[in-house]
Amino acid sequence: MKNKEMTTKIRIKQSSYAAVMGILIYACAPAVQEKESAQAEPEYLTSWNDVDSRQAIIDFVEATTTEGSPDYIEPEDRIATFDNDGTLWSEQPFYFQLQFGIDRAKELSDEHPEWASDEVMSAATEGDLEKLLSFGTEGILKVIMLTHGGLTEEEFDAAVMNWVNTARHPKTNLRYNEMVYQPMLEVLDYLRAHGYKTYIVSGGGIDFMRPWTQAVYGIPEEQVVGSSLKATFEERDGKFVVVKSPEMNFVDDKAGKPVAIHQHIGKRPVMAFGNSDGDLEMMQYSSSRAGKSLQVYVHHTDAEREWSYDRDSHIGALDKGWDYALENGWVIVDMAKDWKKVYPSTN
Amino acid sequence: MKNKEMTTKIRIKQSSYAAVMGILIYACAPAVQEKESAQAEPEYLTSWNDVDSRQAIIDFVEATTTEGSPDYIEPEDRIATFDNDGTLWSEQPFYFQLQFGIDRAKELSDEHPEWASDEVMSAATEGDLEKLLSFGTEGILKVIMLTHGGLTEEEFDAAVMNWVNTARHPKTNLRYNEMVYQPMLEVLDYLRAHGYKTYIVSGGGIDFMRPWTQAVYGIPEEQVVGSSLKATFEERDGKFVVVKSPEMNFVDDKAGKPVAIHQHIGKRPVMAFGNSDGDLEMMQYSSSRAGKSLQVYVHHTDAEREWSYDRDSHIGALDKGWDYALENGWVIVDMAKDWKKVYPSTN
Numbered sequence: 276m277k278n279k280e281m282t283t284k285i286r287i288k289q290s291s292y293a294a295v296m297g298i299l300i301y302a303c304a305p306a307v308q309e310k311e312s313a314q315a316e317p318e319y320l321t322s323w324n325d326v327d328s329r330q331a332i333i334d335f336v337e338a339t340t341t342e343g344s345p346d347y348i349e350p351e352d353r354i355a356t357f358d359n360d361g362t363l364w365s366e367q368p369f370y371f372q373l374q375f376g377i378d379r380a381k382e383l384s385d386e387h388p389e390w391a392s393d394e395v396m397s398a399a400t401e402g403d404l405e406k407l408l409s410f411g412t413e414g415i416l417k418v419i420m421l422t423h424g425g426l427t428e429e430e431f432d433a434a435v436m437n438w439v440n441t442a443r444h445p446k447t448n449l450r451y452n453e454m455v456y457q458p459m460l461e462v463l464d465y466l467r468a469h470g471y472k473t474y475i476v477s478g479g480g481i482d483f484m485r486p487w488t489q490a491v492y493g494i495p496e497e498q499v500v501g502s503s504l505k506a507t508f509e510e511r512d513g514k515f516v517v518v519k520s521p522e523m524n525f526v527d528d529k530a531g532k533p534v535a536i537h538q539h540i541g542k543r544p545v546m547a548f549g550n551s552d553g554d555l556e557m558m559q560y561s562s563s564r565a566g567k568s569l570q571v572y573v574h575h576t577d578a579e580r581e582w583s584y585d586r587d588s589h590i591g592a593l594d595k596g597w598d599y600a601l602e603n604g605w606v607i608v609d610m611a612k613d614w615k616k617v618y619p620s621t622n
Numbered sequence: 623m624k625n626k627e628m629t630t631k632i633r634i635k636q637s638s639y640a641a642v643m644g645i646l647i648y649a650c651a652p653a654v655q656e657k658e659s660a661q662a663e664p665e666y667l668t669s670w671n672d673v674d675s676r677q678a679i680i681d682f683v684e685a686t687t688t689e690g691s692p693d694y695i696e697p698e699d700r701i702a703t704f705d706n707d708g709t710l711w712s713e714q715p716f717y718f719q720l721q722f723g724i725d726r727a728k729e730l731s732d733e734h735p736e737w738a739s740d741e742v743m744s745a746a747t748e749g750d751l752e753k754l755l756s757f758g759t760e761g762i763l764k765v766i767m768l769t770h771g772g773l774t775e776e777e778f779d780a781a782v783m784n785w786v787n788t789a790r791h792p793k794t795n796l797r798y799n800e801m802v803y804q805p806m807l808e809v810l811d812y813l814r815a816h817g818y819k820t821y822i823v824s825g826g827g828i829d830f831m832r833p834w835t836q837a838v839y840g841i842p843e844e845q846v847v848g849s850s851l852k853a854t855f856e857e858r859d860g861k862f863v864v865v866k867s868p869e870m871n872f873v874d875d876k877a878g879k880p881v882a883i884h885q886h887i888g889k890r891p892v893m894a895f896g897n898s899d900g901d902l903e904m905m906q907y908s909s910s911r912a913g914k915s916l917q918v919y920v921h922h923t924d925a926e927r928e929w930s931y932d933r934d935s936h937i938g939a940l941d942k943g944w945d946y947a948l949e950n951g952w953v954i955v956d957m958a959k960d961w962k963k964v965y966p967s968t969n
Contacts, residue, residue, distance in 0.1 A: 351842055428884055472844075485888045495698055496888030497819075497844075506884055508877040508903055515903070515910040517884040524885075530855040537775055537853055537864040538871075539886060541832045541843030556855055556862070563862040 319465040322458045322615045328571070328608045332462065335569040339545065340469045346567040350470040354544045356536060356557060357463070359477035359484060359501075361550035361591040362573050363492060364455040365444075367582040369408065369590050371451045372483050373415055375438050377402055379422035387421075396421060408589065416523060419480065423504060424521025427511070431519055432486045439487055449618065452491050458614045459573070462548070463492055471546070476536055477501045478528035478553055482519065500539045502527045528553045533560035544568070550575065555596040562603070570605040572596065577611040580621070666812040669805045669962045675918070675955045679809065682916040686892065687816045693914040697817040701891045703883060703904060704810070706824035706831060706848075708897035708938040709920050710839065711802040712791075714929040716755065716937050718798045719830050720762055722785050724749055726769040734768075743768060755936065763870060766827065771851060771868025774858065778866055779833045786834055796965065799838050805961045806920070809895070810839055818893070823883055824848045825875035825900055829866065847886045849874045875900045880907035891915070897922065902943040909950070917952040919943065924958040927968070 323329040338346040339353070360366040380390070380399040390396035398406040399418045407414055423431065439452055447454060463473050473494055475484060481501030488494040505520040527535045533556050536544060547554070547561035550573040558570040574593065575584050586594040600607055610617070670676040685693040686700070707713035727737070727746040737743035745753040746765045754761055770778065786799055794801060810820050820841055822831060828848030835841040852867040874882045880903050883891060894901070894908035897920040905917040921940065922931050933941040947954055957964065 351836065354844075481885070481888070489698065497701075497886065499888065503885055506881045508880045508907065515880070515906040517880055517907070533855045533862070533864055534853045538828070538850055539844065541828070541846065559862040560855065560864070 319468070320458070320461050322461055324613055324615055326609075326613045328606050328613050331569070331606045332465075332571065335546070335567070336466065336469050336471075339567060348545055348566065352542060352545065353466075353469075353471040354474065354540060354542060355466050355471045355546040356474045356476040356500075356540075356544040356548070356561070357459070358549040358551070358554045358557070359475050359479050361575065362456075362548055362554070363459050363475070364452065365581060366591050367584070368446075369404065370415075370479065371444075371454075372479050373407075373418065374442065374451070375435070375483065376415075376418040376422045377404075377407075378438060378442060379434065380418060383422060390421075416526075420504060420521040420523065423480065423482070424519050427516040427518050428482065428506075429516070431482055435483055435486045447618075447621075449620065452487055453620055454618055455491055456573075456614070457616050457619045459548075460492065460619070463494070466546070467493065472498065474498045474500060474536075474540065474544075476527065476532050476557055478526070478532075480504075481527075500527060500535050502531075530556045532557035536560065546571070548573065549596070551591040551593050552596045553591075555599060558596070558605070559599075562605075570600070570603075571608060572600050572605060573608045574610060576609050577614075577617065579611075580617045581610060583611075666815070667805070667808050669808055671960055671962055673956075673960045675953050675960050678916070678953045679812075679918065682893070682914070683813065683816050683818075686914060687818075695892055695913065699889060699892065700813075700816075700818040701821065701887060701889060702813050702818045702893040703821045703823045703847075703887075703891040703895070703908070704806070705896040705898070705901045705904070706822050706826050708922065709803075709895050709901070710806050710822070711799065712928060713938050714931070715793075716751065717762075717826065718791075718801075719826050720754075720765065721789065721798070722782070722830065723762075723765040723769045724751075724754075725785060725789060726781065727765060730769060737768075763873075767851060767868040767870065770827065770829070771866050774863040774865050775829065775853075776863070778829055782830055782833045794965075794968075796967065799834055800967055801965055802838055803920075803961070804963050804966045806895075807839065807966070810841070813893070814840065819845065821845045821847060821883075821887065821891075823874065823879050823904060825873070825878075827851075828874075847874060847882050849878075877903045879904035883907065893918070895920065896943070898938040898940050899943045900938075902946060905943075905952070906946075909952075917947070917950075918955060919947050919952060920955045921957065923956050924961075924964065926958075927964045928957060930958075 320329055338344050339348040341347065357363055360370050377399050380396060384390055384400040390400055395407065395410050395414045395417045426434065439450065442451060443449065444451055444454060466473055475488060475494055475498065477484060479501050481499055481503045484501055485496040485499050488499050503524040505522045505524040506517050507520055509516055509518050525531065525535065532554065536557065543564035544561040545564065546569045547558040548571045549558055561568050562570055572593065575582055577583060584591065585597060586592060667676055685691050686695040688694065704710055707717050724746050727743060731737055731747040737747055742754065742757050742761045742764050773781065786797065789798060790796065791798055791801060813820055822835060822841055822845065824831060826848050828846055828850050831848055832843040832846050835846050850871040852869045852871040853864050854867060856863055856865050872878065872882065879901065883904065890911035891908040892911065893916045894905045895918045896905055908915050909917055919940065922929055924930060931938065932944060933939060
């Protein structure tokens with residue numbers, strides 16, 4: 276996987292370079308900037324076909340970042356929020372974090388003989404997915420809480436990175452964080468190059484994402500918002516540490532997303548990207564901001580290169596949100612038609 | 623107050639200028655950068671006397687931001703957290719936010735006849751501070767919850783700004799956000815000019831600070847962490863809004879501070895500034911990071927220009943934290959001796 280690591284590094288370097296150049300051009304010669312950016316634009320979003328969704332994103336960014344435009348938005352208000360599962364990376368056959376939880380449950384089962392008589396935890400340690408999913412969200416949360424709790428933040432970071440660097444997806448045989456969408460990485464880069472601050476706002480665990488979002492998405496820890504466990508402050512072996520408790524603090528899904536954005540960011544997103552009904556409220560919250568805004572749904576239509584699902588899916592259903600998007604003229608990305616490629620390393 | 627507004631604007635402009643110049647110099651010619659910053663250094667921290675505390679801050683910043691230094695810290699890890707009450711602005715004779723709560727309680731009392739028979743709320747509407755404080759933290763939180771709840775985030779922003787722009791402190795006759803410490807504004811600027819990301823981590827209400835921290839401190843909404851009420855997502859008059867509930871969500875004080883930093887920022891502060899026992903855990907958390915860190919206590923020793931208090935104060939007591947700081951060699955700023963001036967507009 277050296278190849279992939281190199282690709283990622285190069286991508287990040289290019290993005291920093293673009294940002295620095297953007298600042299240089301802006302600061303040194305505003306007149307040059309316009310010309311340069313008009314010429315440079317085509318290098319963005321290169322894994323997208325020449326489709327309406329791509330054009331809608333470009334038109335919106337140009338309208339909100341070109342000085343003198345009636346829809347110009349000050350840099351400090353350029354907030355773009357992205358769901359993670361199904362919007363930036365895949366989420367089938369079920370949320371990747373649950374696979375991490377199952378793998379940890381197997382590892383930890385010797386230390387927890389009591390799990391053998393617990394029907395949720397024994398389904399996890401046996402890797403019996405169908406049974407585990409039959410317990411619904413509560414079952415998923417239980418596995419997450421019991422396999423994530425008790426660790427310091429540093430220990431948990433290390434456990435996540437160890438898993439991310441070794442585990443592979445059963446269908447693609449890719450590492451999980453190689454199953455990110457190349458066209459969406461390009462959207463992130465494109466927005467940042469135009470002064471947008473990019474945030475993840477995910478139902479997934481905030482601490483499960485943070486250890487790798489900078490390297491993979493160019494999004495630093497402090498711009499990741501997600502579900503969380505409660506935590507305590509303790510002194511252990513003469514060091515002060517924050518320890519994750521086996522108890523939910525906040526579920527960052529549906530109406531929780533705008534509330535979490537309010538608490539973490541303190542201003543409404545100008546752009547909001549999602550893929551499921553769980554993102555609808557975040558996108559509605561963005562749509563009600565004073566001034567221009569853009570809402571984009573990624574629609575999973577690509578059974579060949581990824582997965583195809585929407586209204587009735589057990590994971591990431593897009594039903595109520597789809598109707599709402601159609602009624603309100605939101606942008607809908609058709610993965611099969613709009614994207615030249617899906618993952619960075621594949622077609 | 624035009625004068626003050628101008629001063630603030632100029633200060634912010636200078637800070638942006640310094641940041642842009644920093645990037646320009648860095649990007650164009652690294653060799654020039656070293657020379658420039660060595661020459662430019664004396665313009666920072668000009669309201670500080672030539673004292674050990676000032677030198678300790680400068681030495682630390684140079685050690686952690688000079689490339690090739692054994693203690694060099696990557697820009698993305700340069701996190702500095704600041705308590706607000708008593709560290710960035712005054713907090714006597716009691717937290718300014720409580721005055722806002724009392725002023726709102728008076729305004730709203732006609733709509734809440736039930737407050738007349740409530741001993742806490744009637745103490746607030748009558749402005750009977752001594753009685754109000756006799757109910758301790760619970761009394762304070764009750765006033766905050768009942769006067770802040772029910773508003774959308776935009777309505778609450780407007781209420782805060784209306785108060786900030788009109789209310790005046792009984793002792794100084796200054797507006798409350800003019801009672802910020804000039805030497806600390808200079809620390810914020812100095813750190814940002816060296817690539818540090820500055821955060822507020824306050825026991826005060828996150829939504830009470832956010833509307834004015836950018837203009838006054840140069841700290842954007844998303845870098846303010848504080849206590850919060852629960853909130854709900856609602857549709858009101860065809861708009862989607864977040865509404866503050868009259869119920870505490872999180873108290874960001876003592877051991878709550880490192881937990882809030884973990885949740886909001888996701889990495890340990892390299893530098894932590896506080897003034898009371900309420901900041902001790904945040905500073906301990908910073909001190910246990912792997913690698914160099916700096917903890918700074920502001921000690922209120924200036925009865926003439928500000929207030930003088932420490933171990934036994936009813937607000938902002940510095941007792942256990944003071945002992946800990948002395949034992950561990952933390953930096954202690956003596957306001958009377960170390961600062962040439964206290965507020966931007968006064969001596």
